[in-house]
Amino acid sequence: MRRTAVAPAAVALMALTGCSSLQTSATEVGGVRMTDERPVRDGGTLTVALNADPDKLDPTLAQTLVGRTVFSSMCEKLYDIDQHGTVVPQLAAALPTTSADGRTVTVPVRKGLTFSDGTALDARAVVTSLLRHRDLPGSARGTELAPLRAVAATGPYTVKLTLQQPYVPLTGVLADRSGMVMSPTALKKYGKDFTNHPSCVGPFRFAERVGGDRIVLVKDPHYYDADRVHLDRVVFKPIPDGNVRLANLRSGDIQIGDQMSPVDVRSALTEPKLQLFNSPSLGYQGIGLNVGNVKGLGEKPGRIDTPIARDVRVREAFELSLDRALINKVVYQGMYEPACGPLSPQSAIAPGEPASRCPQRDIDKAKRLLREAGVSVPVAMELKVSTTPEQSRLGQVVQAMAKEAGFAVTLRPTEYATLLDETDAGRYDAFTSGWSGRLDPDGNIASFLRTQGAMNAYGLSDPDIDRLVERGRTEADPAERTRIYAELTRRVRAEHTLIYLYRQKNYVVASTSVAGVRVYGDGLVRVRTAGYTR
Amino acid sequence: MTTYLLRRLRQSLLTLFLVSIVVFAGIRALPGDPALALAGEERSPEALAAIRASYGLDDNVLIQYGRFIGHALTGDLGTSSRTGLPVADAITEALPVTLELAALSLLLAVVVGIGAGVVAAVRRGRPEEWLANAIALLGLSVPTFWLGIVLVLTFAIAVPVFAASGYVPFGTDPFDNLRRMVLPAVVLGSGLAAVVMRQTRAAMLDSLSADYIRTARAKGLSRRAVIGRHALRNSLVTVVTVLGLQLGHLISGAVVTEQIFVLPGFGKLTIDAVFTRDYATLQGVVLCTSAAYILINLLVDVLYSVIDPRIRLGGAR
Numbered sequence: 143m144r145r146t147a148v149a150p151a152a153v154a155l156m157a158l159t160g161c162s163s164l165q166t167s168a169t170e171v172g173g174v175r176m177t178d179e180r181p182v183r184d185g186g187t188l189t190v191a192l193n194a195d196p197d198k199l200d201p202t203l204a205q206t207l208v209g210r211t212v213f214s215s216m217c218e219k220l221y222d223i224d225q226h227g228t229v230v231p232q233l234a235a236a237l238p239t240t241s242a243d244g245r246t247v248t249v250p251v252r253k254g255l256t257f258s259d260g261t262a263l264d265a266r267a268v269v270t271s272l273l274r275h276r277d278l279p280g281s282a283r284g285t286e287l288a289p290l291r292a293v294a295a296t297g298p299y300t301v302k303l304t305l306q307q308p309y310v311p312l313t314g315v316l317a318d319r320s321g322m323v324m325s326p327t328a329l330k331k332y333g334k335d336f337t338n339h340p341s342c343v344g345p346f347r348f349a350e351r352v353g354g355d356r357i358v359l360v361k362d363p364h365y366y367d368a369d370r371v372h373l374d375r376v377v378f379k380p381i382p383d384g385n386v387r388l389a390n391l392r393s394g395d396i397q398i399g400d401q402m403s404p405v406d407v408r409s410a411l412t413e414p415k416l417q418l419f420n421s422p423s424l425g426y427q428g429i430g431l432n433v434g435n436v437k438g439l440g441e442k443p444g445r446i447d448t449p450i451a452r453d454v455r456v457r458e459a460f461e462l463s464l465d466r467a468l469i470n471k472v473v474y475q476g477m478y479e480p481a482c483g484p485l486s487p488q489s490a491i492a493p494g495e496p497a498s499r500c501p502q503r504d505i506d507k508a509k510r511l512l513r514e515a516g517v518s519v520p521v522a523m524e525l526k527v528s529t530t531p532e533q534s535r536l537g538q539v540v541q542a543m544a545k546e547a548g549f550a551v552t553l554r555p556t557e558y559a560t561l562l563d564e565t566d567a568g569r570y571d572a573f574t575s576g577w578s579g580r581l582d583p584d585g586n587i588a589s590f591l592r593t594q595g596a597m598n599a600y601g602l603s604d605p606d607i608d609r610l611v612e613r614g615r616t617e618a619d620p621a622e623r624t625r626i627y628a629e630l631t632r633r634v635r636a637e638h639t640l641i642y643l644y645r646q647k648n649y650v651v652a653s654t655s656v657a658g659v660r661v662y663g664d665g666l667v668r669v670r671t672a673g674y675t676r
Numbered sequence: 677m678t679t680y681l682l683r684r685l686r687q688s689l690l691t692l693f694l695v696s697i698v699v700f701a702g703i704r705a706l707p708g709d710p711a712l713a714l715a716g717e718e719r720s721p722e723a724l725a726a727i728r729a730s731y732g733l734d735d736n737v738l739i740q741y742g743r744f745i746g747h748a749l750t751g752d753l754g755t756s757s758r759t760g761l762p763v764a765d766a767i768t769e770a771l772p773v774t775l776e777l778a779a780l781s782l783l784l785a786v787v788v789g790i791g792a793g794v795v796a797a798v799r800r801g802r803p804e805e806w807l808a809n810a811i812a813l814l815g816l817s818v819p820t821f822w823l824g825i826v827l828v829l830t831f832a833i834a835v836p837v838f839a840a841s842g843y844v845p846f847g848t849d850p851f852d853n854l855r856r857m858v859l860p861a862v863v864l865g866s867g868l869a870a871v872v873m874r875q876t877r878a879a880m881l882d883s884l885s886a887d888y889i890r891t892a893r894a895k896g897l898s899r900r901a902v903i904g905r906h907a908l909r910n911s912l913v914t915v916v917t918v919l920g921l922q923l924g925h926l927i928s929g930a931v932v933t934e935q936i937f938v939l940p941g942f943g944k945l946t947i948d949a950v951f952t953r954d955y956a957t958l959q960g961v962v963l964c965t966s967a968a969y970i971l972i973n974l975l976v977d978v979l980y981s982v983i984d985p986r987i988r989l990g991g992a993r
Contacts, residue, residue: 280726337760355940393840559708596720
């Protein structure tokens with residue numbers, strides 16, 4: 143509902159402020175600005191700063207969000223999303239058709255397309271890629287493509303996917319890395335070393351990578367829409383420190399800074415040479431409480447004897463002690479969005495509830511619940527936070543708020559890899575848990591909330607939730623799906639195990655000399671049509 | 677001298693071997709599973725198992741160590757688990773950057789530090805000494821990160837004389853290379869310059885009050901000859917020792933400096949490897965840094981004898 147209200151306003155605003163500086167757009171920091179339509183000239187090199195060095199440039203093995211940004215310029219997918227978060231065909235000629243029983247999906251492939259190494263794209267190339275995504279040892283796509291029983295080319299440009307059971311999230315999955323098609327010639331030639339010689343269909347092709355320093359892509363003459371590609375080269379540079387990214391934007395050494403934090407965006411507001419893009423994220427951030435993870439991920443949940451794990455009233459009291467709006471204001475300069483469920487209100491497939499309907503802080507009720515639960519106050523708990531300045535601020539605010547209701551929260555800043563290790567193993571009371579978000583609601587829910595789910599570090603186990611997750615995956619009717627996920631959200635909220643707090647926004651700062659950059663809800667920076675202004 | 681060198685080389689190799697064991701064990705003692713760090717946001721048990729298998733993380737630690745050292749002896753430092761690129765390539769690309777940065781910082785520290793130290797000692801009790809001391813104190817106390825950001829804001833943004841980031845090899849474009857390297861060298865070298873200044877000043881004050889200086893003056897030697905040939909030369913032994921010890925700090929200081937100026941050197945490589953538990957890269961980098969450290973110590977020992985022939989090396993016995 144909110145999306146329909148915001149999108150036309152954003153479009154109108156973009157039209158009005160075609161060459162708006164950051165200052166202009168900053169006045170509506172809460173709004174949305176996904177692109178800048180000023181005309182651009184041909185030629186030039188664009189340098190994009192990422193907040194981390196991408197991992198392998200192999201769509202089957204890749205795991206990072208920054209890697210997805212690099213792929214968006216060199217590896218097109220069967221499907222993509224548009225600015226409204228709707229799935230649209232990219233390498234596919236049309237949306238897939240599904241058989242009545244939901245077990246056969248047919249994908250038509252576009253004709254006349256060529257990979258960067260000159261190989262022609264056809265149905266067989268798509269089959270090769272899909273099977274590799276599903277079967278290659280170490281594939282990061284294996285889980286999401288597991289329901290795929292068989293893939294076959296039924297014509298030169300038609301692919302038939304046979305499923306073990308109806309699997310509605312499939313289209314969303316094919317709009318991400320599982321839908322990327324790799325050149326079969328390059329796969330055959332390089333095998334596992336494809337990561338150092340990636341070849342796909344895309345506006346730019348891979349030229350060079352210096353680990354930790356840069357990934358260079360150059361304009362691909364084989365690309366079907368090469369006439370609309372303006373830049374000669376795109377360079378991706380990992381610059382983890384937000385201050386340093388900002389300093390480089392100011393000095394003009396880089397033209398685009400990805401994943402800027404609210405603090406950095408605020409301090410960039412004064413710079414007339416910079417402009418701001420932002421889009422709402424499909425993910426969520428919150429606090430996960432350990433209610434049954436005693437043996438680690440994927441193991442049967444057990445019993446944990448702490449007040450917060452034992453009694454749902456204590457967890458509810460903890461949630462009621464937190465003020466989402468204030469957290470957003472104090473920690474994130476009011477630039478993120480309070481949230482209380484796994485689905486973003488912006489999600490095109492099954493929108494979640496708007497922030498206005500989140501429960502309000504209620505200290506009296508929290509204290510009453512603690513009394514009813516018969517626990518001795520203060521209830522001690524340890525909250526693990528990662529070591530970023532933002533996360534420690536978040537921890538401190540949570541600590542102060544929870545104290546008023548009768549919780550003694552100790553903070554344990556933990557470096558990210560260690561944090562994952564300990565929370566997956568179940569060695570924690572509470573931790574700040576987040577997810578960058580997926581197009582299909584199932585991607586935000588199934589692995590986290592299902593009993594023994596691959597990322598259910600909370601030890602949550604509820605037969606009703608499991609049943610709803612299953613129904614959500616197999617229900618084709620969008621209206622019914624929305625109802626299922628609304629019910630699921632209510633169930634999850636009643637458990638108070640994963641306490642959703644806010645949704646990040648994707649903030650991208652760019653030089654005003656650059657236009658045509660696109661920032662959509664999936665958080666990727668698209669530079670296909672970008673260029674320097676005339 | 678040759679015997680001495682051989683003995684020192686043998687000791688160095690033994691040290692390097694011990695370092696390799698410590699590094700190997702130390703990295704594995706870190707909490708945080710590399711497979712988890714690699715899998716990142718999306719981690720299914722199957723994917724984790726496959727990652728562990730493909731990097732041999734399931735094997736016994738002794739087998740892993742044997743494999744590592746066996747390959748290392750042939751110059752193969754393995755493949756980065758994160759990027760899939762060969763570690764040896766990453767090190768070959770990063771090494772010139774850090775070496776140039778360290779060399780420029782050292783040059784700066786030597787020229788500025790020794791110069792200021794001599795002035796402070798010679799002009800004792802005057803404003804020049806006070807000024808040199810104050811600057812040295814500042815150089816020692818200012819945090820690297822802060823100094824780096826301030827210099828970027830001043831000399832790359834407000835007055836864009838230098839570049840804020842990036843690296844261009846000297847061979848490709850010497851001018852552009854220096855434009856990018858001066859600020860990092862200043863940041864990295866400032867602390868060392870301060871240390872060198874203080875050491876030089878103290879050693880010079882010692883020398884200047886020594887008997888042989890009085891003798892030299894009495895012989896009627898020029899002021900320049902007394903300070904330069906006699907006092908400074910004798911003071912340099914202490915300074916060289918300090919420089920040798922500080923070189924290690926230079927390399928560790930490069931970690932922060934390279935982050936600020938986005939230089940693709942050893943420091944940046946190390947940090948990235950630590951955060952992603954990239955065992956192969958981390959082992960390779962630490963091993964190479966240790967080798968460099970050992971080599972520097974060796975060079976410092978040899979330099980002693982060049983500066984001051986009175987220092988007898990063990991080989992003579």
